[in-house]
Amino acid sequence: RPRAPVVGALYRHLSAGWPSGPGATRFLSVSVQVGARRRIPDEAPPFSAFLTDTFGRRHRYLRISLTEKCNLRCQYCMPEDGVKLTPRGQLLTTEEVLTLARLFVSEGVQKIRLTGGEPLIRPDILDIVAELRKLEGLKTIAVTTNGVNLARLLPGLKRAGLDLLNVSLDSLVPSRFEFIVRRKGFHKVMEGIEKAIEMGYNPVKVNCVVMRGLNEDELLDFVALTEKKPLEVRFIEYMPFDGNKWNFKKMVSYQEMLDRIRQQWPGLEPVPGEEADTAKTFKVPGFRGQVGFITSMSDHFCGSCNRLRVTADGNLKVCLFGNAEVSLRDCLRSGATDEELLQIIGAAVGRKKKQHAGMFSISQMKNRPMILIGFWDCTMLNFESRTKKPSELLRYSTSRGRSLGAPLRHLGRPFCANLRNTKDGLPLRHASRRACGHASDPPDQLTHTDPQGRARMVDVGGKPVTRRTAAARATVRLTPKAFHLVRENQLAKGDALSVAQIAGIMAAKQTSVLIPLCHPLPLDNVHVALELVELDCTAVVTATCRTTGRTGVEMEALTAAAVAALALYDMCKAVSHDIIISDIKLVSKTGGQRGDYHREP
Known part of the structure; x- marks a missing residue:
């Protein structure tokens, strides 16, 4: 193309x-x-040019972070000294979340996953799910949660229209669970998983970040859970994020995990999946559930990536391991039209790279802590909302300051060079030179x-x-x-x-x-x-x-x-x-x- x-x-x-x-x-x-609506070949089925990158990947899956807050402090997610949260006024409001969701769905997004922080601590989570359910064309609403509040909220979430559940659980040993997440709550998480099974969610996905010297000895115990329960246990390779002290020696690779499981269950067999699936899925014959491996570090799946992310403070990320974010929040608040927002989204999607930089390069890059689901210490491309209207930023001007006419939105995607560096999603007011x-x-x-x-x-x-x-x-x-x-x-x-x-x-x-x-x-x-x-x-x-x-x-x-x-x-x-x-x-x-x-x- x-x-x-x-x-x-x-x-x-x-x-x-x-x-x-x-x-x-x-x-x-x-x-x-910079650029314009990308043309899709005539023989391809219609899909939004704004959500199609230069490698032909069509982004039908949107992850929206509803909050930066969490009631756990997981070691791989939260730096030991904590994070500085974004002021409330800089976070997306409920209306802004739904406005962006409607825009993305109108362009072809079929699946939205609500994340955080911990999304279930947001007071209006039920209202958000219910409003998303009304969007025509949206097929799947999912939530990723730590499970602490799940048992209490799940009946309401089910009624509101929640389709899929991912629950984070990194140990089946209560004391080790508390060590990893730095909080109590193991039994609440297990209760939430059982409640999800009872209410008919199938499969209930259980996410486990595997870290050498901490929980890799529980691999077989997690697989055993799938024998009688409709679970999909997904083992996630330990990934680098700011403050989690990642190093290669802590990472247990997909192949090592697979070999260890096959020693116990030699008949472990692959399960066919969709092209854009993030997990490589397997099943022990006769078991009710299955296991998966998310291999972001050792065997990336960038070629079929169809995911975009919107952080709690309103930034669009086109790659989990990219270091650029575009502020949709600032555009919304400066009065941008849907067309202008789509131009900005299209510009970001158009800059998406073929694949991420690899585990060793990623580990050296400055990034956000995982808890701030934008993930990377970012450089945000923002509208200058304090002084200019969006339309004024889409113009050229002569050195004399004379306008050269109305914004020619149809000619390309806007690139706005108003930049700020952040740490943990906030200006680094404490750091200077x-x-x-x-x-x-x-x-x-x-x-x-x-x-x-x-x-x-x-x-x-x-x-x-x-x-x-x-x-x-x-x-x-x-x-x-x-x-x-x-x-x-x-x-x-x-x-x-x-x-x-x-x-x-x-x-x-x-x-x-x-x-x-x-x-x-x-x-x-x-x-x-x-x-x-x-x-x-x-x-x-x-x-x-x-x-x-x-x-x-x-x-x-x-x-x-x-x-x-x-x-x-x-x-x-x-x-x-x-x-x-x-x-x-x-x-x-x-x-x-x-x-x-x-x-x-």
């Missing part, structure tokens, strides 16, 4: 109305539409060295939290040919301006990784703009970063400008190597104890 049209279509369409000739300046604003000093250090003293001249990281813990901004600039001098190709979006590699813009944004987030003594920062906003100046065939990159923290964002702005310039060089080097990057400089900064700075023109 051909990939979706890229930004170039919009760029070329609009360029016809831009000024030309010597000295003319053209400007790419921060908000860019100061590029040039400690409050107690005199201004003329190097702050990143100790009295002996050894490198050190500045302690900013005692500094006040303030709002800080910084802007940096870089100049890229192109050849006339390269300049023309960039301006007309005719480069073989694609839209150089958009790629450079995205590269700068990504670089700003990675500054603390690239610059050794920088502190990680909670970026409130990153704005990268590229201005083409025809008179001398240059592209001027301007990067502006904003944070609310204890130290400034000069290094983030400088890094963004420099990397955006490098990305533009990379896009153009096939045309000419006679390209010069120069004048990387700080333009301004505000906030902080040492006052504001503005470079003279």
Whole structure:
């Protein structure tokens, strides 16, 4: 299938109305539409282009997290020191949950799973299930729960229309259960499972995360449960999430589990399943239930993935092990229409990768704790809901600020470069970095060295939290040919301006990784703009970063400008190597104890 049209279509369409000739300046604003509705081949059955990725995967399954809270503290899920929960006002309301559910179902989603945190502690869980049941086209409503409140709520859930149940249970030994989940409740969970069987749920799925040295010796006991009960026990490979101290040695692979079970039951046989199933399913002949293995680490199933996730704070995740999230909540609250929401969803789905990075790379990536079911410490692509309407973010503008017309939604998917870094789904207000000093250090003293001249990281813990901004600039001098190709979006590699813009944004987030003594920062906003100046065939990159923290964002702005310039060089080097990057400089900064700075023109 051909990939979706890229930004170039919009760029070329609009360029016809831009000024030309010597000295003319053209400007790419921060908000860019990337692609359009993807066309499905004529022979394929109709399905939403917005929910179909570039590899042909059709996403019919949506997981919605209803809360970040949980009444257990599972070791593989919750960091030992806990998490900082998102303020209530930043979580999706019931109306917003149902609005998004209706939109996804209208586009072809057939299954919705309600998760958390622990979804059954949400007071309106019965109302949500009942409203979902009314959605035409939705075939299956499922819940994943820790089971503590299940026995009490299940009759009401059944009446409301709940179809499927997954219950988390990691040990059949009460004392070990309490050790793993750091709470009591084993007998309540078992009561909930028995209640589900009694009420006719078949199978009741039991999820068990297998961890070496903790519960792998219970594999056979779990399989034995399926002899007389309509259970599907699903063994989940231990997966890396922030704060769960994952390492390869703790993971018991699918093959090892399978071999151990087959020693006891040699006749264990595979059970045919659906293409998009996450579990490899087996059955002991004569047993009422079955067992499954979720092999995310050792044998991924990315090729048939049909799942999307919406976190409790309203972010769309297209991959469990991806580190990008798109805020649907901000779009909803800024008045986005269904069409605009679908454009954003389509853009996210279109960026979904062929497969995740693999267990070792994943274990090194910064992510959310599992309890915050967005899962990954994310970079969220958000609408600037405080100052602009959604429609205004789908426009280009000239460097003079003149509008170039109404948003051309039909030409592509919006890419909004208003970014913020998060930890546990919240701004990292406690973490910050100061590029040039400690409050107690005199201004003329190097702050990143100790009295002996050894490198050190500045302690900013005692500094006040303030709002800080910084802007940096870089100049890229192109050849006339390269300049023309960039301006007309005719480069073989694609839209150089958009790629450079995205590269700068990504670089700003990675500054603390690239610059050794920088502190990680909670970026409130990153704005990268590229201005083409025809008179001398240059592209001027301007990067502006904003944070609310204890130290400034000069290094983030400088890094963004420099990397955006490098990305533009990379896009153009096939045309000419006679390209010069120069004048990387700080333009301004505000906030902080040492006052504001503005470079003279």
